[in-house]
Amino acid sequence: MTSKQGDENSSGWFGRLKQGLGRTSNSFSSGVGGIFTRRKLDEETLDELEDFLIGADLGAELSEDIRRDLSHRYFDRETSPDTIREVVAGWICKALTPVAQPLVIDPAHRPNVILVIGVNGTGKTTTIGKLAKQFRIGGKRVTLVAGDTFRAAAINQLKIWGERAGCPVVAAAPGADAAGLAYEGLRQAIADGTDILFMDTAGRLHNRADLMAELEKVSRVIKKIDASAPHNCLLVLDATTGQNALAQVEAFAKMLPLSGLIVTKLDGTARGGVLVAIAKRFRLPIHAIGIGEGIDDLRPFAAIDLANALVGLDRRDRG
């Protein structure tokens, strides 16, 4: 999609997100606006509000919480659509703000080993390509390990991203042992004086015990070289995913100490509302969001922006 990369780079990430969420917010905000043509907040209005939140993947339980909170404070009182939007955005923002933390690389560990994991098709390889470029621009020496030795052509895919980002890729033959490759990758990275080492992994469903054990083995093996590695363990989540994202976080966190999340495909109409539930339950940092297939389509995660985009508010200075 090279043709589309150039012209959209100039706008800020909020602009991009809004553009991505464009249709979503339109339907959503007109929806929220539509609800509050009545002046008083009554049961029916609350029902509709709850439905909207559920429609954004916030989940049944959380949506009910927000509804209760609103009902508590505003029931039977005169309200305006904007007030309600701000209250809901504020509520979501409060849940998300503590977890909106950028990915900070501790220079004390060199190389800083970043293991990137997740279920199939969430965008691990693409995310590594984008992150590698950002750190390259920041003047870091970055190496990639093509640890997805299972999926056909995943190694080539990462190699192409390596070329685009301008960093070397350590790879083995397809079907090779992922843990052995990780070991070799770290050994080479130390020899080359690499600052940051990204390790790609094969996508795996979180309920497959054998594949999850394999992941734990990768971590165990690299500890033989550096006991503090991996220094970061990033779980990549697809924003299109519904309530199952909670199960994913839970299962991966059980296997490896997760350090943070990256959420991809937020440029679609999926609203990623499950993040609010994840933030509340697991308190894991959300480092960045993916909003496109281009190498620059990765942005820091900002709580207020997502909260506002979810309820259809478009000014940044709220909250």
Next chain:
Amino acid sequence: MFDSLSDRLGTVFEALRKRGALDERHVNDALRQVRVALLEADVALPVVKEFIASIRERAVGTEVLRSVTPGQMVVKTVHDHLVEMLGGESEGINLTATPPIAIMLVGLQGSGKTTTCAKLARRLSTTQKRRVLMASLDVYRPAAQDQLAVLGKQAEVPTLPIVAGQQPVAIARRAMEVGRLQGYDVVLLDTAGRLHIDDEMMIEAAAVRDATNPAEVLLVADAMTGQDAVTLAESFHQRVGLSGIALTRVDGDARGGAALSMRAATGCPVKLLGVGEKLDAIEDFHPDRLASRILGMGDVVSLVEKASETIDQEEAEKLARKFEKGRFDFNDLAAQLRQMRKMGGMEGLMGMLPGVAKVKKQLAQSRLDDGVLVRSEAIISSMTKAERRNVRLLNGSRRRRIAAGSGTTIQDVNRVVKQYKEMSGMMKKMNKQGKKGIMRHGLPGMPPGPFNFG
């Protein structure tokens, strides 16, 4: 993670066990629980609402059968209606057009199009004996065309040679041309992942459709998809025109409510299920099974089917005969362990059983996983032939040797011996009671083995 619908309804109806018919208040309470259960299963809200409305009509005034609780009655009503909405009978891939028949796969990025393409190609070429050609139209994602080429080799299905720089519509035309000239029956077109709001890309998909006139346009969608399923399915249907849905990652633990949403939004049947990473992990869709899964009721039919598929009938009969004669040795135990592993191991078996969510959690905590099966087999392999036939030979020193030989501990060896003794104990009982007794109770310490299905 989620309570099943039956659990939820259990609490609602606990107080009203003795009622004869369901009145409106009970139904309302129950339907609220149904609503939450469906939403937690990621069924889209508009679909849930419609569903609840029609259930309400049916449920009020329903006579509760004496043998079941009102909760079970509602679950049954909900289940039946779900099956109906998911589309009665399962429909296969349409192969009635004049060859070469084009089949186009579309969907979001990372939904599993390429893998599904290879699985479908393999299935059509092996079980249905069709000559199949695959072509990747994904010129955007790095190495996407290589991926299909590699999978083609694994599936032993030819792929269209890659011409660098050629655009999707041109590739599609070339694929159909090659299909015509070389006498292929089916041409599978694997398109690039695209967002349904990406205008340019949707125009491209429609252009590919117009150029190839496909008999099937399958939307490939992840079973884990959330509320967005309706929007995306509607958009693809509107812009490209779908004929069916292929649901992927059904081997995950998502409830798969998205399937219901997409079916309702497009009216297109779910035609295929992706159930694993291997190329033969593709299944036909069965509405009743997915309905049970959405409601958290397990999937007994799949279990039985899988058992009958993988279990060697002859071996099972041999085992049964040994049972009757009262001669069951370690070799037979090893054979049974192998059968269990073939059926997908503990996890695979448990996932299909209804109401074992709790057991499953306990299993996970106790780390009783497939390793147990493998270790038990290793232990038996480390026994001498004489030991396998006669458990009495196994004294302390022999057990030590077996533990060392199999890389396990004496405790592990003792466990296997104990398991064997329990089984042969059951066997003796069975000989006294006749076969029925054991069928009803199953064997201690073992998930259902071949003889439970015999």
